[in-house]
Amino acid sequence: MLSTGDTxxxxxxxxxxxxxxLVHDIMRFISRNPSSYDAVLVRNHGLIVWGKTWEKAEQLAKSMDALFRVAMKLFDESKPWVINRRCSG
Incomplete structure (x- = not known):
């Protein structure tokens, strides 16, 4: 679970x-990063998520969809936003 200020x-x-x-590449990625990620973006395809249960995967997919919608709205409105900026706590 992410908290405020997490990346x-x-x-x-x-x-x-x-x-x-594609499945082979995703499985290879997961095996190299077993607990680091629960999703990947596939170029020219879309988002793929996974979880311990289908409910957790569904929740993650819905959360990602909401985040992407906010990002696109900011992008469409030409609002300033920062990529790869570290928060100093």
């Missing part, structure tokens, strides 16, 4: 021309 990182991986290759 949310979502890795971006390249899409593949077949579902089997």
């Amino acid at each position: 949310l990182a979502i890795p971006i991986i390249n899409n593949q021309y077949s579902e089997e290759l």
